[in-house]
Amino acid sequence: MSAAAYSRLDPPQSPALRSFEAQWQSRTRDSLHAWREPAMQRFLGLGLPTTRDESWRYTNLRRLAAQSFLESSEAAALRAATRATALRDGALRIAIVNGYPQLAGVAAIDGIEISSLRDMARLDPGALGGYLQTTSDTDAQRWALLNTALFVDGLFIKVRSRVTTPLVLVHTTEGAAGTASHPLIIVEASRGSTATIIEQFADTAATSSLCNAVTHLHLDTDAEIEHYRIFATSPDASHIDTLNIRQQARSRCKQFTITQGGGLVRTNLASDLLGEHARLDSFALLVGHGARHVDCHNVARHAVPHTQSRQTARSIASGTSRVIFNSKVVVESGASHSESRQSSRGLLLSPEAEIDTRPQLEIHTDEVKCAHGATTGRLDPNMLFYMLSRGIDRATAQSLLVYAFLADVLTDMASAETRADVETGLIAQLPDSQLLQEFR
């Protein structure tokens, strides 16, 4: 029986929605059908978000909606896997092409178990189903429903102990123009375990691609995870990325979202602080460049007392780009003595660029400490003149100041190698980047 045996209320309007529906209809039922089906129903019922939806008010998906997307193929993934990128020293690197992890020949590291979601779906669909998004009342999670319906493979990562080797996941999209992929990554960090996980979205052959990735990070008591998602694709690539974090008592999650590429990049971060003294530190480095559109949407939910969240953003917009940082803190009733801090600084480098920053607070209890601050401006003329008066040319002085603007977030990165990689990527996106290389 085909998966298409379902009813829906409204016919899909846009080419994008029609193409997703066609992909769904062409699939054969698998062991996850009980989760996929309601998710797809819900997604089709909701349709693509528009600027009338609260959490999408700054991001118009009209161009994306007008595109007809192709299903990503495993054959293209396998062909691409043969030209896998070189290993960085001291890191375990796994290529994930079109959502298919390339696990052949990947070395084992003590304390980490890695398996493919396709295997898991076969062996233990119930366990996998427990992670899947099947209904959603929030605009922000809408694309996660599509991921549930259409993902084919991904990774299940179990962190069992204190792991020092960083795990680097390199996502790429291969195939014809308009290929869409839906990678899914699930990370379970056991009690007291630690790990660094870097998800990198690298540039590849497929033009006008869409990557609708979902990552779940579950941190058990006392676990510590440092997670990165780095978008480094070409300006015609679109990303809609959903990161869901659940944190138990005394767990600590450091999260870095870095957009140094991509044409349209929408990132969601939803963190649930579920155990006392759980702490989230999220950092966003948002670089708008050319005509890019970057929309970073965070929600930290404090469910129990004595939880902490800190959200820090540095946005830079040049050309005609637009950068949005929307951060929300929800403190639920009973979650007293919780602390949150939201800080957003924006730097506008051209008159046509735009930065929107919106900190939101929703507090349902007394005795909390919640602070937020947001500023956006241009380069400080006093700083600029000081550097010019020392003989430094204007382009270099400006680049140095832009770099300095980002630098305080970079210093929060625990891994020096990762920091160096991120710096290289970011600097390449800044005006007069060649001048900056010598100041590293």
Next chain:
Amino acid sequence: MLNIANLSARVAGKNILNGIDLRINAGEVHAIMGPNGSGKSTLAQVLAGREDYEVTGGSVQFLDQDLLALSAEERARAGLFLGFQYPVEIPGVNNVYLLKAALNAKRKAAGEPEVDAYEFLALIKQKMKFMEMSETFLSRGVNEGFSGGEKKRNEILQMLVLEPKLAILDETDSGLDIDALKIVSKGVNSLRDPTRAVVLVTHYQRLLDYIEPDYVHVLSGGRILKSGDKSLALELERRGYDWVRASLVA
């Protein structure tokens, strides 16, 4: 070295300099004194090339070049140095990087090769020792979290590394305790030689006990009202600026 003729300038639509005439030769130290709002700092900033200060008249020759035609960075590379009254903090830009970039910009303009990294570090450590600065300044952002006195010492350190032909020091003595004043003065005096000139902009005669000027000028209302030798500074200290104004009226 520097020849200022009938210089007028305006800041935010307000005339601040109203016809300055000043001639400075190599080897000389000039002190420019005057009450608050007399135009001392404006003169320093105009000479350094601050863009939001609009020159409305007059001319400035610096080492046979039309100074006013040069951008701020070109003036610096040509050998002009401004010691800031309020040195700017630039968090995230390393103090040493800034200095190295500044020195290399100057060398490049003079057709010289870039400074060797090892030699540069040795040079800066030697100058820091001379200025009695801790090596922890090497790893900090430009003036970031420096005390007032540390910032002024850092200005003089930059001056010693860049070896300008003409140093204009804007109230470098303000906010300094007596020990810091001695160190800063030692730095300035070490640069004195027959090929260079120094302009000290100051409120107080105190600095001139440590850096002895060849000439003292009194600036008021955007004009130089009176010029003399170092005894003028002592007289001002004793009798106040009103004495200069009164003596002119008389």
